[in-house]
Amino acid sequence: MRQSILFGKTQKQAPRGEVSTNAQLLIRGGFIDKVAAGIYSYLPLGLRVLNNIQQIIREEMIAIGAQEVLLPALHPKEPWEATGRWSDPGSKVMYQFDGHGGPFGLGWTHEELITPLVQKYVRSYRDLPVALFQIQDKFRNESRAKSGLLRGREFSMKDLYSFHRNMEDLDAYYARAIAAYKNIFNRCGLDALVVEASGGAFSKYSHEFQVPTDSGEDIIFSCASCDMHQNKEVVADIACPSCGKPRKELKGIEVGNIFKLGTRFTQAVNFTYTNEQGEAQPVLMGCYGIGPSRVLGAVAEVQHTAKGLRWPDTLAPFAVHILGAGKDTKKIEMKMLELYALLTQAGVAVLMDDRPGLSYGEHMADADLIGLPHRIIVGEKHLHENKVEYTSLAEAKTTPMPFDDVVGMLRK
Amino acid sequence: MRQSILFGKTQKQAPRGEVSTNAQLLIRGGFIDKVAAGIYSYLPLGLRVLNNIQQIIREEMIAIGAQEVLLPALHPKEPWEATGRWSDPGSKVMYQFDGHGGPFGLGWTHEELITPLVQKYVRSYRDLPVALFQIQDKFRNESRAKSGLLRGREFSMKDLYSFHRNMEDLDAYYARAIAAYKNIFNRCGLDALVVEASGGAFSKYSHEFQVPTDSGEDIIFSCASCDMHQNKEVVADIACPSCGKPRKELKGIEVGNIFKLGTRFTQAVNFTYTNEQGEAQPVLMGCYGIGPSRVLGAVAEVQHTAKGLRWPDTLAPFAVHILGAGKDTKKIEMKMLELYALLTQAGVAVLMDDRPGLSYGEHMADADLIGLPHRIIVGEKHLHENKVEYTSLAEAKTTPMPFDDVVGMLRK
Numbered sequence: 001m002r003q004s005i006l007f008g009k010t011q012k013q014a015p016r017g018e019v020s021t022n023a024q025l026l027i028r029g030g031f032i033d034k035v036a037a038g039i040y041s042y043l044p045l046g047l048r049v050l051n052n053i054q055q056i057i058r059e060e061m062i063a064i065g066a067q068e069v070l071l072p073a074l075h076p077k078e079p080w081e082a083t084g085r086w087s088d089p090g091s092k093v094m095y096q097f098d099g100h101g102g103p104f105g106l107g108w109t110h111e112e113l114i115t116p117l118v119q120k121y122v123r124s125y126r127d128l129p130v131a132l133f134q135i136q137d138k139f140r141n142e143s144r145a146k147s148g149l150l151r152g153r154e155f156s157m158k159d160l161y162s163f164h165r166n167m168e169d170l171d172a173y174y175a176r177a178i179a180a181y182k183n184i185f186n187r188c189g190l191d192a193l194v195v196e197a198s199g200g201a202f203s204k205y206s207h208e209f210q211v212p213t214d215s216g217e218d219i220i221f222s223c224a225s226c227d228m229h230q231n232k233e234v235v236a237d238i239a240c241p242s243c244g245k246p247r248k249e250l251k252g253i254e255v256g257n258i259f260k261l262g263t264r265f266t267q268a269v270n271f272t273y274t275n276e277q278g279e280a281q282p283v284l285m286g287c288y289g290i291g292p293s294r295v296l297g298a299v300a301e302v303q304h305t306a307k308g309l310r311w312p313d314t315l316a317p318f319a320v321h322i323l324g325a326g327k328d329t330k331k332i333e334m335k336m337l338e339l340y341a342l343l344t345q346a347g348v349a350v351l352m353d354d355r356p357g358l359s360y361g362e363h364m365a366d367a368d369l370i371g372l373p374h375r376i377i378v379g380e381k382h383l384h385e386n387k388v389e390y391t392s393l394a395e396a397k398t399t400p401m402p403f404d405d406v407v408g409m410l411r412k
Numbered sequence: 413m414r415q416s417i418l419f420g421k422t423q424k425q426a427p428r429g430e431v432s433t434n435a436q437l438l439i440r441g442g443f444i445d446k447v448a449a450g451i452y453s454y455l456p457l458g459l460r461v462l463n464n465i466q467q468i469i470r471e472e473m474i475a476i477g478a479q480e481v482l483l484p485a486l487h488p489k490e491p492w493e494a495t496g497r498w499s500d501p502g503s504k505v506m507y508q509f510d511g512h513g514g515p516f517g518l519g520w521t522h523e524e525l526i527t528p529l530v531q532k533y534v535r536s537y538r539d540l541p542v543a544l545f546q547i548q549d550k551f552r553n554e555s556r557a558k559s560g561l562l563r564g565r566e567f568s569m570k571d572l573y574s575f576h577r578n579m580e581d582l583d584a585y586y587a588r589a590i591a592a593y594k595n596i597f598n599r600c601g602l603d604a605l606v607v608e609a610s611g612g613a614f615s616k617y618s619h620e621f622q623v624p625t626d627s628g629e630d631i632i633f634s635c636a637s638c639d640m641h642q643n644k645e646v647v648a649d650i651a652c653p654s655c656g657k658p659r660k661e662l663k664g665i666e667v668g669n670i671f672k673l674g675t676r677f678t679q680a681v682n683f684t685y686t687n688e689q690g691e692a693q694p695v696l697m698g699c700y701g702i703g704p705s706r707v708l709g710a711v712a713e714v715q716h717t718a719k720g721l722r723w724p725d726t727l728a729p730f731a732v733h734i735l736g737a738g739k740d741t742k743k744i745e746m747k748m749l750e751l752y753a754l755l756t757q758a759g760v761a762v763l764m765d766d767r768p769g770l771s772y773g774e775h776m777a778d779a780d781l782i783g784l785p786h787r788i789i790v791g792e793k794h795l796h797e798n799k800v801e802y803t804s805l806a807e808a809k810t811t812p813m814p815f816d817d818v819v820g821m822l823r824k
Contacts, residue, residue: 005477006479007479007481007533007542007544008533009533033529033532035483035484035487035488035525036488036513037513038513039484039486039488040484041481041482041483041484041525041529042481042482042483043481044479044480044481047480047481047482050482065417067418067419067456068456068459069419069453069454069455069456069459070453070454070459070462071447071453071454072447072451072452072453072549072566073485073549073551073566074451074551074565074566075447076447076448076451095509095511095516096509097507097508097509099507099553099565100553100554100555100556100557100565101448101449101450101557101565104507106518113447113453117445117453120445121419121420121421130419132419137484137485137549139485139486141511141512142512143512144512145512145513153486153511153512153513154484154485154486
């Protein structure tokens with residue numbers, strides 16, 4: 001992509017009233033635009049990152065045998081009444097309104113729709129287990145929405161639901177989901193801790209995946225030696241329940257949350273299956289959430305420098321940023337185009353800064369804000385020996401390299 | 413994909429109250445599930461078709477220089493008040509409700525959000541033209557929602573918006589959009605007519621893309637010899653305005669609609685650009701919509717037989733359906749698995765019917781309902797000579813073919 005036609009421009013200042021680091025950096029870099037508090041638009045750069053995150057999640061879900069579906073955001077009242085959550089004070093996060101054929105609510109989670117859907121197709125033990133996921137926008141009537149992409153009124157969500165014949169099968173799948181989640185966060189460049197958090201009606205604990213950072217909303221008691229982490233909300237005691245030593249206190253961003261729901265939702269709609277003996281048995285259920293937009297915000301929070309964002313290869317909107325430096329513009333431009341063509345033809349996603357009329361400093365400041373992992377500067381200084389300057393942003397190291405070597409390296 | 417684990421089952425009967433052909437067939441085939449009138453869930457088969465349609469649209473949008481963005485569905489009131497459409501009686505299709513930081517409405521179109529977004533980044537003639545599109549769910553408070561995917565309360569929409577410095581530039585882009593739309597419908601297997609329809613505030617006419625069929629909501633006056641088509645809503649006279657002959661009356665499904673909006677929305681927010689002479693000039697705008705879910709419904713309406721759906725290669729959820737027939741189950745099963753492995757490894761999307769305990773008739777009836785374009789039956793009759801039965805659903809023709817020939821043909 002030529003930067004001169006890329007929609008969205010970098011900005012020196014974040015908009016007034018935007019207090020979160022992630023939204024400030026993402027708006028300044030031209031990744032997102034603020035529509036209202038907790039409501040953002042994705043510009044081409046931001047949408048590419050969001051798609052990369054969603055694709056990683058999709059691959060890991062398919063790898064644990066889950067199938068992708070897409071449920072509506074517009075929910076009728078009836079299934080929410082069946083579970084008692086339509087007028088539950090705890091569910092006041094749901095936007096509700098009237099309409100033809102209504103009333104309706106906007107989905108902030110999908111147990112109420114997925115459970116009767118799966119019930120339609122499951123009769124016997126032979127039809128279980130079932131694991132379905134979707135990637136879709138959800139809506140929450142948040143009272144305060146000041147954390148940028150970390151707490152939106154509209155946000156991207158991957159929700160997986162699994163259905164099982166017994167506790168052993170649910171436990172086994174829950175463990176596979178934890179492993180898949182670890183893969184997802186690793187691939188997104190996040191060090192996420194598996195943290196015990198408060199449970200629900202069915203089990204005492206749920207598990208959260210928490211990225212330790214000062215900008216998070218949660219406090220975690222962390223025992224590094226026992227690899228045992230608990231959300232402060234579930235324990236009063238800072239001592240590790242395993243080794244007894246005092247634990248570190250860390251401020252976390254919750255990027256994922258998984259629950260064993262048991263029969264909480266299946267019972268509400270009388271969802272049973274027939275076992276080998278022909279007896280009706282309750283179906284057990286688990287649910288597993290990750291917010292792709294929140295992951296995007298979390299990466300921006302923990303992966304940046306004073307100058308701007310710093311994307312891992314797996315998420316970057318483009319892998320390579322090509323820039324020019326110096327006065328012999330025609331010669332430099334030709335070399336940039338050659339590089340652009342060679343890399344693009346090899347399937348490498350390249351952003352080439354071909355914007356006219358800017359100073360070297362302005363080009364560099366924008367490249368720092370955007371934060372692509374590989375940067376190539378085509379400049380007068382090295383061009384006579386057919387060399388370019390290569391910078392790996394992860395290593396913050398710049399080296400003059402022969403043109404062909406850079407092309408060869410980045411083609412991989 | 414092994415059909416025994418594919419989520420979703422075919423059904424002999426469509427649910428009561430579902431009157432539209434498209435929803436009946438898609439529900440019976442296990443592609444979608446009805447949540448409420450005008451609200452559907454996509455099961456794995458249906459989501460694969462929807463994704464194929466969206467990908468075709470995406471490719472054709474990128475080919476005309478449009479960049480993909482993603483705007484929210486949750487809209488604040490203010491931009492809709494600026495254009496006068498918040499309490500406009502014509503906009504009563506908008507779901508509106510209160511919330512923290514609200515009131516809010518759900519997007520049924522996005523001029524109100526895209527115009528101020530583009531305004532932020534466009535200053536001079538050098539920044540124009542701009543063309544942005546998104547693929548996203550939209551919401552309409554429809555009074556009657558009885559047409560399945562053809563008129564949903566929540567539906568998938570691709571909306572493209574283009575911004576121009578003058579009428580010539582808008583006209584040229586409008587023509588490119590018409591060409592792109594023709595490509596899209598051709599690739600989706602739809603014969604869509606370009607039809608003059610009623611315009612808006614700015615231009616007398618807009619253009620609709622109409623698929624002629626009895627199940628459509630629109631009536632088109634069509635002159636085949638002049639290739640001139642008009643929606644009945646814009647003309648009273650059945651005579652062709654070009655040749656004067658009486659025209660055919662056709663009932664159409666509108667699958668796309670494009671408008672020259674002119675300054676209708678840019679003027680509302682005082683969106684101007686500076687021309688070469690340094691003068692402020694109004695920005696002109698066009699908008700171009702296609703509903704991927706409606707395209708899916710339209711294909712189901714026009715591409716089916718008495719037995720079920722019939723997908724074109726470009727949209728089919730899987731290209732190939734492998735089935736078994738006969739008594740020597742073990743031998744047949746091994747051959748099916750061999751075929752499945754060979755084709756899957758070559759990147760062909762295959763559905764293999766490995767469900768136990770069904771009769772040959774039941775397998776065939778389900779395959780007819782699902783309607784994949786290529787069918788291979790591994791049966792006793794031909795297996796001794798290493799042949800299988802190949803059926804091209806488009807040609808409705810079945811031929812015994814050597815195993816290797818079938819593999820070679822479908823690998824392409």
